Amino acid sequence: MSRTTIPRSVDVLVIGTGFAGLGTAARLKREGTHSFLVLERADDVGGTWRDNTYPGAACDVPSHLYSFSFRPNPDWSRLFARQPEIHRYLRDTAREEGLLPHIRFGAEVRDARWDPAEGRWTVTTTRGVFTGRFLVTGAGHLSDHRLPDIPGIGDFGGPVFHSARWDHGTGLEGKRVAVVGSGASAVQIVPEVADSASQVTVFQRSAPYVVPRADRAYTETEQRVFRRDPEAVPAHRAEIFWYLEAGFAARRAAPHQLAEAKAAARAHLERQIADPALRQALTPDHELGCKRVLISDTYYPALTRDHVTLEPSALARVEPGKAIAASGAAHAVDVIVLCTGFETTEPPYARLVHDADGRSLADHWARGMEAFASTTVAGFPNLFLVNGPHTGLGHNSIVHVIEAQIDYLLGALAWSRAQGDRTVEVSAAAQERYAADLDRQARGTVWDGERCRSWYVDPRSKRVTLIWPDFADAFRHRNGTFDPAPYAATAG
Template identity: 85%
Template sequence: MNPTSDTLTHLPPPEHADVLVIGTGFAGLGTAARLKRRGTHSFVVLERADDVGGTWRDNTYPGAACDVPSHLYSFSFRPNPDWSRLFARGPEIHRYLRDTARDEGLLPHIRFGAEVTQARWDTVTRHWVVTTARGVFTGRFLVTGTGHLSDHSLPDIPGLAGFDGPVFHSARWDHGTPLAGKRVAVVGSGASAVQIVPEVAEAAAEVVVFQRSAPYVVPRPDRAYTDTEKRVFRRDPEAVPAHRAEIFWYLEAGYAARRAAPHQLAEAKAAARAHLERQVADPELRAALTPDYELGCKRVLISDTYYPALTRDHVRLEPSALAQLEPGTAVAASGARHAVDVVVLCTGFETAEPPYAHLVHDGAGTSLAEHWAQGMEAYASTTVAGFPNLFLVNGPNTGLGHNSIVHVIEAQVTYVLGALDWSRAHGDHDVEVTPAAQRRYTGELARRGADTVWHSRGCESWYLDPRSGRLTLIWPDFADEFRHRNGTFDPPAYRAPTLTPAPVTP
């Protein structure tokens, strides 16, 4: 719908800042906090919602928790000695992000209700012009911090819109729908589903879980931190960094299995198989829960309660996808029919083709999505040829299957700050990566990923772009290598400043 002239008249005048940041999850707040800490105050953070938190604001489903240990799933520059558990629950992580926004002095910089509808590079002013629901913003630099899990994906299932009961996505949990005594269908068996199913099983009269493919599930060694441990974390400035390092290197060892190193892969598969055998005695159910692809191809899940929930008398596993919904009935691809009252969609997010890519345009009006017709790519996983002064934090090839994404985000933010310094030192020169450098980097990642489990036979996962089969979401190496490779701005990959000849003295 086009705005009327009256609407345009009442729009506020454009607001300008040196840096525009989109999103208030870990990526957006991490960028803003580092800008503020170094004395940069000319920045604005655009947030479409009315609160900060990103994924942890939106995902309020029962059982929501992180599968990366708390002390590592937090900013290194904002240690929290008071994490309650090894694996924090969603509300506690959301509170941490809220505290970050407040304590780092970011709230005056955030514009809530500012959903971005278009971002365009102006070739005349050499600025980004960003149109939002609450007005227009301009800035020299644009940082997208929207992440991989910000826009939920709804499946194209016949009868979905006409189902006669509540239907909602896990990322938009309907807390007004009581589940007590209801027959509930949970569609999907990924990271959200393994947390939701045990919780729903406690309330619902019947639960059916539609599983398109069985996930690998390993034990969740969760526990509460003791008061003594938290006291040590508060009093000893070295205690939290040491604990973070211990967790980081323990998780880092898990990448060897993704590289398909035979011994490590066999050990990881044996641990997953033993977990399944301990928790599921029924051989038929166990067979249905046994993955038919290589471990690591899809996200490896951690849970001690998912398998036991599936063994309960009122919970059924449907080992096929949901094919159709009819009034009061969910029809599986196998042909089985299940009576249901409520449908919960644990169907993931828009990852390979992120919605923000359709909103960001270069100087000629071509969208980032059009540039990425065969899959996302960015130099150093951060900048894109043809899009000056644009930085993607938590964008292409930044996901990790074995360690903390916050580690990657912090490396990228350091890269961005280095780029801003370089620009300033060269007379506010635009930061624009060359196409040749981006091609070399894309080729480098293809070579790194060639021998990993993500390209193993039968692997179909959201890490791969469905149009080209390219590995576009995951970083195909150790997390430490990401920081080594992409944690420092490298000027040779960018268009060099034009040198003005010195005046000739007669």
């Protein structure tokens, strides 16, 4: 099929080509729906795994689980694959599932609007206007990088870039590098940068919990078993899934399990950091799990190297050639790398998507993101958010959640067709009940309460809006199968 044969008006428009977008597209295609287009702002597929090319980039969830259940990959090289391998997996998915003819690259969404007269979504992009009966957003939690407003950064005089937009043209050999942040990207970057830079200063606002990574390469024999025995990958995947799933008890703040998790992190710190002052500076001040728990065997050792300095405060301002910490300490640096994370609780796509009255999703979400079944929003017919509100996990694989959401939306599409192309709009009451239930479910977890400030929690309402506050399997159980009841009341 050539590109020109797919018109600009289709059944389903999908935004993004990360795990959410490609997964949706692959399943549509497999189920025999060919009238769909995927809008991608970049010139390649892969989402966060295309954008994050920083040295040391790797996934913190084992790859056999962090991949589609319907596309097992026997060839994963290690337990935790690095970015190039994950990116290759997504590229292979796009090609082998026949999705490339459906993808419009360089099409950045500027506006999406529900047209009630036509019963269609009109999506305006940098490559023109597209329409679809259904709109699926697969924007992800870690797609729009967050650039903090640091006074003086414009006058720094040297290279400044975000970890998700790594400047491979800037060699760090022999340079003095400031790494701003100590989250998941920073702990992967610091050990790598320390190998080439002459000096590394890590600005740490809040010390993370770090636990052992226990990575290893798969042997040739294991890979051959994975290739020849069709049961082997699913069984291995299930072992990993249920091992990680047990970790939810610590997030639920079950006292014994939370204490055990903290003891494991503490033992890791004590094993790897001998200096009492450094140990003190690396001791977290928040509850374990409130922020993402990091897994690394190389971060702490990197901090003990002579040319690596931990600055235990935030970057406050920048002067030419200098990075000045909140503590007042001034560090002379040549390059600033911002490992400052992503826009999560107020995702940019919410400002672009509008209901029939022109009100944006962001306006609807003034108290924080919310969607029925974590997927559909009252007032936004035929819209499905994959990897949106209440889908993030602190303990297991997001791909599991994404696949459950895809099952749900495919069920909704099938129901709509069976009802004569009926509009799929959830009732506001059902959405409210769902949100209230999740608020209740979040109570008593490590994300709950005034003490937890993290990218999982909406800073305006203090509600836990990004995280799914339950087991991962509970997400599939509750939200993996479409039930038309909450949709039946709305006019078709």
